[in-house]
Amino acid sequence: MKITTYVIVMVSSSVLVSESFASDLIYKSGFESNALVSGHLNGMKTGNIQLKLSSADSDEMLTIEQNGGFLFESYVTVGTSWQVTIEQLPAKQQCSLSHSSGTMTQIGVDNLMVECGDSDSEWDVMNWDEGVWQ
DSSP states (O other), rough: OOOOEEEEEEEETEEEEEEOOOGGTTTTTTOOOEEEEEEEEOOOSSSSSEEEEEEOOOOOEEEEEESSSEOOOOOOTTTTTEEEEEOOOOEEEEEEEEEEEEOOOOEEEEEEEEEEEEOOOOTTOEEEETEEEE
């Protein structure tokens, strides 16, 4: 599931629509001391990946079904620690995270990266869940 947020701006009776990221959403609920985490997924071929955002405020699970931008909906209080982990990998792929933890700033986080690629075959290991040799 791709989560896309749009910012709509009125300019001379015309409407401009653009994709936004966590850093653009500081005014979503006013001038509160909360911010959001967003990022980008690359390299996933099939299936989905499940990520978990953990902070003192809450834990949120996010399932992503396609490459591209994503956004966690839970706010993280500015100044508190946060971390994103991979809870479920796409089938036959390995994924890694970068910029996946830190202390929340007022502008939010929009540089979380998830990179996926083919997993290495293990010619001498039987994958009993699928009943085939890898």
